[in-house]
Amino acid sequence: MNTSVNNKDKYGEVFTPPFLVQQMVDDLKFESGYELSLPNINNVFEPGAGKGVFFDVFVNQNNCFCGDFNYILNEINSEHLDDLQSVCKKQGGNSEIVLQDCLDFHAECCIDWLGDCDLVIGNLPFNCNTKKFVPSLAINHKDEESVTKSKSVTMWTKITHFCFEHILKPGGYFYAIIPCIWLKPDRGGVYDLFTRDNSVLMLKTFDCKTANTIFDYNCQTPICYVLVQKKKTNCDKPFKLYDHQKEKYLDFRLSPGKCIPTHCVQQFICHSEYLEKNKISSCYEHVLKISTLNPKCLAGEIVRFSKGGLEDYEGGGGHGDDFYKIITGSLFDKKTNKLTLNGFASSVPCLYYGKPKLILPHKRLAKFYKDYDGTYSCFGRDMYVFLCDNQKQIDELYDFLNNNSIVNQMIETGFTIRMNFIEKYVFQYIPWIFHSDFDFESYEQECKIY
Known part of the structure; x- marks a missing residue:
């Protein structure tokens, strides 16, 4: 050395x-x-x-x-x-x-x-x-x-x-x-x-x-x-934050407790103004971060999927039908445009089994997975879940979060502070579309794609 x-x-x-x-x-x-x-x-x-x-x-x-x-x-x-x-x-x-x-x-x-x-x-x-x-x-x-x-x-x-x-x-x-x-x-x-x-x-x-x-x-x-x-903060006063997309500094006003974006700053500015002006809650108030290594689930492991394919498992091999699919991560094939799940089947379920949900199963991959009937449960760290009431909500939230201005400019690249990990705090700027005052038409007008 x-x-x-x-x-x-x-x-x-x-x-x-x-x-x-x-x-x-x-x-x-x-x-x-x-x-x-x-x-x-x-x-x-x-x-x-x-x-x-x-x-x-x-x-x-x-x-x-x-x-x-x-x-x-x-x-x-x-x-x-x-x-x-x-x-x-x-x-x-x-x-x-x-x-x-x-x-x-x-x-x-x-x-x-x-x-x-x-x-x-x-x-x-x-x-x-x-x-x-x-x-x-x-x-x-x-x-x-x-x-x-x-x-x-x-x-x-x-x-x-x-x-x-x-x-x-x-x-x-x-x-x-x-x-x-x-x-x-x-x-x-x-x-x-x-x-x-x-x-x-x-x-x-x-x-x-x-x-x-x-x-x-x-x-x-x-x-x-x-x-x-070294002077007490004036919360109403913006500071200069560099926007790499616009290649210049922008005036950015930070709300207490919110993260500071690292890319696509203009997107975060307009979303912050929209949420504040319309009193809309954010996805941050509803997203759940997975952080569990339940030993009982591991002890009940039946078969493991480290290269995808958990979603296709239907039991068999002498293990009967009494099993639970547990997600630990995912892989995405760009050629087939398919998201496939890593994880294992176990005799013991893990977090959020039986609950309809939208899952973000990989900490560096902004690809969501729909779990309509709660078939899957979650295990590991740096995985995110949105619990939903029904299939309709899952589909609507999935479509909204997969809008280019949100998934690419905000979730995937807008706030990166640990390698290229997706951080929970980025959802502080994304509106919760099921809030009673959310109106998609006004949102599109006020939060244009920059």
């Missing part, structure tokens, strides 16, 4: 290409309006400075800060000291290199800029200590504890909270590259920190494929760069 891989696992070290930092500079100048005046910045703090690319682009190449500013480059890996000193030579009197874990800073350190920084910038280290646990990787490395019992620590959430609590002054700005997982209420509390306790001003997202290309295949998760002011 080479040094760079070791450093990635140990420090969360992934170097930022200069062109991406330049893009951040350009967006900051042209999209943030008069919210942030770079020439008036006095103290700048960069956690995880690496080899100094942010300093080089912001200071050496663009001369973003004027006068007697102070730029603090914080780096935990001493290997980069020579690179940092070299890149800071042009502005020697305006830079300070601190080789230390920033989480160890405290009031007793007598650091005059602690709590008095106008701007925090950088590409925060995502994880450290060792490789992050990945279920698919663990399957083929069952005997390696470094994989199956990962001691990886999520650093970016800790550093983000630390910067707001101990580094930034009131009214200061946070402008950094971080994962997209915070775009919905998250366990790390960053969603609330940004959208409730402070003010998001600008946001641009990148899907996992784009992020992986940008970072030379060292980043497999959707990322973003976000500008946040």
Whole structure:
């Protein structure tokens, strides 16, 4: 294993290409309006400075800060000291290199800029200590504890909270590259920190494929760069959100608790306005997420279908007719345009057996399956179900959700924060068509396909 891989696992070290930092500079100048005046910045703090690319682009190449500013480059890996000193030579009197874990800073350190920084910038280290646990990787490395019992620590959430609590002054700005997982209420509390306790001003997202290309295949998760002011949120004020389809920033007003879309932003804007204006409930209030590994169902397994075909099983083989079909996933054949089900037959049913429903059986495949009479039950994780009263409701909901503007522009690509998984939160913007006030004609007029 080479040094760079070791450093990635140990420090969360992934170097930022200069062109991406330049893009951040350009967006900051042209999209943030008069919210942030770079020439008036006095103290700048960069956690995880690496080899100094942010300093080089912001200071050496663009001369973003004027006068007697102070730029603090914080780096935990001493290997980069020579690179940092070299890149800071042009502005020697305006830079300070601190080789230390920033989480160890405290009031007793007598650091005059602690709590008095106008701007925090950088590409925060995502994880450290060792490789992050990945279920698919663990399957083929069952005997390696470094994989199956990962001691990886999520650093970016800790550093983000630390910067707001101990580094930034009131009214200061946070402008950094971080994962997209915070775009919905998250366990790390960053969603609330940004959208409730402070003010998001600008946001641009990148899907996992784009992020992986940008970072030379060292980043497999959707990322973003976000500008946040340490100032209480004004919920009525929109922020700038980049729409990749329109190739420009749009004004986006976020309702508390809702996710922030990553693609087709205009679609989400018009749907949000429609729901709010007409007081229509969303599909989010009715969708059920499956998360169960019922051992009784597994113990009663009769036959398994890992390559589709569960829907065609009719018993036999000496097992009699007393069996239940349990869905664990699905496959889609583009040649035949057919969805086929993975799962197993068991002597014990699982969730939602006997209930008419519309099922989304695959976490990365926006293909629904109709279960008119409740023949199927559900097992596993990241599967979604809509319980319906009858066949008519199932057909109507199926047709509505398969509208191109919804299935392709919203469900499948509109909100991706974990690889290409379909997230439950995307349904917050999709109207529940069985709401008493829902009118399809007015919906079509107000939510045009963009």
